[in-house]
Amino acid sequence: MQPELPEVYTIASTKPGPTVAILGGVHGDEYEGVIAARWLAKFLKNNLVSGNVKISAPAHPAAWKATLRESPIDGKNLARIFPGLANGSATQKVAHEITERVIRGADLLIDLHSAGTNFEMPFLCGYHGGTGKISDESQRFADTFCADFTWQHFGQPLPGRSLSTAFDLNIPAIYTEGRGGRSIQYDDLQGYIDGVRRVLRELQMVTSAPISQVASCRVIGEGNTDAGVTAKIAGYIVTRAKCGQPVLRQEIIADIVDVYGEVLSQIHAPHDGFIMMRRRDARIEVGDSLFIFAKKDVRS
Numbered sequence: 001m002q003p004e005l006p007e008v009y010t011i012a013s014t015k016p017g018p019t020v021a022i023l024g025g026v027h028g029d030e031y032e033g034v035i036a037a038r039w040l041a042k043f044l045k046n047n048l049v050s051g052n053v054k055i056s057a058p059a060h061p062a063a064w065k066a067t068l069r070e071s072p073i074d075g076k077n078l079a080r081i082f083p084g085l086a087n088g089s090a091t092q093k094v095a096h097e098i099t100e101r102v103i104r105g106a107d108l109l110i111d112l113h114s115a116g117t118n119f120e121m122p123f124l125c126g127y128h129g130g131t132g133k134i135s136d137e138s139q140r141f142a143d144t145f146c147a148d149f150t151w152q153h154f155g156q157p158l159p160g161r162s163l164s165t166a167f168d169l170n171i172p173a174i175y176t177e178g179r180g181g182r183s184i185q186y187d188d189l190q191g192y193i194d195g196v197r198r199v200l201r202e203l204q205m206v207t208s209a210p211i212s213q214v215a216s217c218r219v220i221g222e223g224n225t226d227a228g229v230t231a232k233i234a235g236y237i238v239t240r241a242k243c244g245q246p247v248l249r250q251e252i253i254a255d256i257v258d259v260y261g262e263v264l265s266q267i268h269a270p271h272d273g274f275i276m277m278r279r280r281d282a283r284i285e286v287g288d289s290l291f292i293f294a295k296k297d298v299r300s
């Protein structure tokens with residue numbers, strides 16, 4: 001079966017300037033990024049004053065139509081197989097198309113994700129820091145974006161991500177997350193749009209952008225949604241804490257109970273910090289990712 005390749009919209013200004021690549025809907029169950037990217041595509045037609053913006057949203061049309069995180073054709077997660085393969089499986093072809101038509105040649109990649117069906121995350125902008133010029137620039141753009149949280153992951157992005165492909169091509173990159181759950185929160189959607197506008201203003205590609213109403217909370221830690229605190233036993237997770245909430249080391253975050261409500265075990269915060277990801281579905285199997293925590297980032 002031939003995959004449907006994503007459409008790429010290019011908004012070109014007559015004045016030379018940087019090229020910014022924007023992705024939404026790399027995961028097909030994340031609505032916020034697609035709608036924000038499409039809103040921006042329309043807005044920028046009349047408001048881009050220099051450079052080019054390349055937008056692909058939904059970046060994974062088959063997954064988007066099926067409202068699935070993975071491809072309904074080959075079962076693959078697009079965000080794990082970048083840079084893709086021209087003659088690979090359906091999803092590898094999509095990754096290859098995005099790499100070649102959207103990411104390559106850009107001066108910045110902005111990948112608009114959200115927590116999707118399975119997870120909840122606070123509104124955040126993430127980047128990979130500590131590896132030199134590309135990560136320093138990524139940090140600057142993440143700070144400019146100014147989400148509720150600015151999350152630094154130390155070192156190179158893990159392979160297979162759009163961000164790792166950007167890094168391999170020497171392109172700074174940031175990504176967003178929002179609350180997800182197949183609902184759209186006004187603050188998240190507006191936050192994505194306004195954050196991108198602030199970055200474009202910083203690059204002098206638009207003349208104005210809304211000023212952020214929040215002082216972003218800077219945090220640091222591993223952001224892999226395949227890892228974090230995983231379930232050691234099966235059961236039902238009863239959450240005691242909210243996403244984005246500050247926690248203290250050893251604080252009880254959740255109980256794992258059996259079907260009679262009997263507590264089988266408890267989950268403690270591994271360190272002082274913040275809850276950056278929470279699993280939504282209460283029924284859990286061994287190995288399921290339950291929470292991700294981040295520490296306060298003490299950089300000045």
Ligand SMILES: [Zn+2]
Binds near residue numbers: 026027113
């Ligand atoms: Zn995603």
